[in-house]
Structure formats: C-alpha cells, structure tokens
Amino acid sequence: MTTSVDTVAVEGDRSDKDLIVYALSTCAFCRKAMDFLSEHGFGYSYVYLDELELETKRSLKADLKARFKKLPVFPILVIDDDEALSGFVEARWKEALGIED
DSSP states (O other): OOOOOOOEEEOOSBOSSOEEEEEOTTOHHHHHHHHHHHHTTBOEEEEEGGGSOHHHHHHHHHHHHHHHOSOOOSSEEEETTTEEEESOOHHHHHHHHTOOO
16 A cells, blocks of 8 residues: 555454554444454454545545456455455455454
C-alpha cells in the first residue's frame, strides 16, 4: 500500500498472522470485529479512518480498493498484507483466520 498511516497496536497471544483492521470509530460492527479478534487471542493493529485527515482518508480508501478490488465496507481486515475481508461476517473471519468451533 502506498498510503502510510499510524496504527494502534492491540496485543494478543496469537501473532501468527499480521492483521490490520480499518474501521470507523462510530461503527458497531467494527467494534464487534475487534472484540472478536481480542476474544480469540489475536494481536492486531487498527486505524479509525474517520479520524484521519480527509486527503489521507481518501488516499487510503483508494489504495485499499485498488489493491483488493473491493469497495471498502467497514470493517476491513487485511491479513498478511495479502488478503482483505470487507465487512464483519463471523463465519468468513473464522475461516480466514483458521478458527475452528
């Protein structure tokens, strides 16, 4: 990605994947997604796009769309800078993260 932003790190026991959550500070699904990662012990980083300067936010959204060929629907989980999940659907996140019930 070409747009660089500062992220907030959340520690967890599981760090086998590099996880970044792009979220909105007022988004209930974003909060639920981050709680999900914490409950499953994942360490991750996050950034609230609505707290960024307008031009930085636009650039980051364009980068995400170009790189992952998806319209940004929040939250966006980027896994190992290679795969992105758009929106929080627990079953999809479990599958992508290798979480078994």
